[in-house]
Amino acid sequence: MTPSNLSDYLAAERTLLAWVRTGLALAGFGFVIARFGLFLQAMGMERGDSKLAPAGSPWMGAVLILLGALALFWSAWRYVRLTGALARGAPLGPHRSILAVLLALLLGVLALSLAIHLAPIESGPTKEKPVSQNSGIVTVPSRHSVEETLQRLQEILAAKGVKVFAVIDHSGEAEKAGFEMRPCKLLIFGNPKAGTPLMLASPSTALDLPLKILVWERSDGAVLISYNDAAWLQQRHALPAELMGNVSVTPALAAKAGE
DSSP: OOOOOHHHHHHHHHHHHHHHHHHHHHHHHHHHHHTHHHHHHHHHHHHTOTTOOOOOOHHHHHHHHHHHHHHHHHHHHHHHHHHHHHHHTOOOOOOOOHHHHHHHHHHHHHHHHHHHHHSOOOSSOOOOOOGGGSOOEEEEEESSOHHHHHHHHHHHHHHTTOEEEEEEEHHHHHHHTTOOOOOEEEEEEEOHHHHHHHHHHOGGGGGTOSEEEEEEEOTTSOEEEEEEOHHHHHHHHTOOGGGGGGGOOHHHHHHHHHO
């Protein structure tokens, strides 16, 4: 039997640490893949996109996490077995890292599957939908409660000399009717000097004037601000471009109130 020296043990330890890094990397990457959809949804909320398609793959993430755990357990078992053999001076025989080969093959298959899963596949050429086919509603988050957001909106409008015509408490009226509804209030505001030219150019604009902002609370407690998109209003009522500045103040108002 050939006696083992310190370099043999250090080599075994380096191999163990390399496998530990591999296992941790697999588990961490699996978690990122499984929760990738949450990251994209958060980005969509910042842009006011409430219809962002889900992304990520929980099952692929789970497989990677399991592979990472397998690599950690296998490396620990292999290290104990190898150092035991070195201590006894037993011959180690030929070395074949079958698990490493299998792991590489599985990762290749998972990488290919993930690429297919995340790749945008369309049956025909991409066509941009007209604004009229969309809801025309923009939704942005607020860092404040419904009441606080509404108060901030009213203060901003008062500072700009814009008239508040009404505040409709939908949730309050629902409670009076015997229903439970999360806080939901509609603020109606405007300026006749800005709104009248729009209605003169297109009388149907009166259906969407005065301007409105809805402040509401989602089921998870998040407070959101919703309003009609100016481009959607323009296409809906065939408004001239030179008058669009009269209804383009809502995004800045909502962003200021929600910050």
